[in-house]
Amino acid sequence: xxxFSDLFNMASDKDGAVNNFWSSGSNGGHWDVRLRGRLSEEDxxxxxxxxxxLNELKVVEGVADRLIWTPQPRxxxxxxxxxxxxxxxxxxxxxxxxxxxxxxxxxxxxxxQFFAWLVYQERLLTKAYRARWDxxxxxxxxx
Numbered sequence: 001x002x003x004f005s006d007l008f009n010m011a012s013d014k015d016g017a018v019n020n021f022w023s024s025g026s027n028g029g030h031w032d033v034r035l036r037g038r039l040s041e042e043d044x045x046x047x048x049x050x051x052x053x054l055n056e057l058k059v060v061e062g063v064a065d066r067l068i069w070t071p072q073p074r075x076x077x078x079x080x081x082x083x084x085x086x087x088x089x090x091x092x093x094x095x096x097x098x099x100x101x102x103x104x105x106x107x108x109x110x111x112x113q114f115f116a117w118l119v120y121q122e123r124l125l126t127k128a129y130r131a132r133w134d135x136x137x138x139x140x141x142x143x
Contacts, residue, residue: 004050010035010043022059029059086119 012034013020023032031054039047071085103116118124 004046007035007043007046007050010037010039012036018059024061029061031055083119083124086116 008014021031021033023030031051033047033050033054035043035047072081075081103113103120115124
């Protein structure tokens with residue numbers, strides 16, 4: 001479930017892009033998010049929380065929105081690069097079981113947590129992993 005799905009349901013424009021909600025100004029700009037209906041005190045607190053999260057973002061005007069693979073911003077994302085980065089960089093992959101529980105505390109989709117858990121347990125069936133227990137698993141025939 002999305003963190004602010006309750007506010008999304010109250011949004012007046014559910015199909016807008018980032019540039020529809022960002023207004024430029026002399027002080028750098030501000031977020032212009034509009035909701036429908038009357039807001040309860042709880043809704044106002046949640047909306048304030050949303051705006052605080054949005055204000056932490058850096059908006060660069062004149063640049064198209066795009067996803068960036070942060071560990072290697074000049075390289076495209078691949079599962080292989082993600083796997084290598086996890087194994088090399090994340091502290092959850094040391095030998096202590098206490099670190100393994102951090103996988104379930106990270107705010108990412110469940111399928112990503114599960115993928116990380118498989119990587120941690122070395123249960124991800126990869127070509128390299130299969131080659132360890134069956135060296136003939138990757139038979140390439142040239143005719």
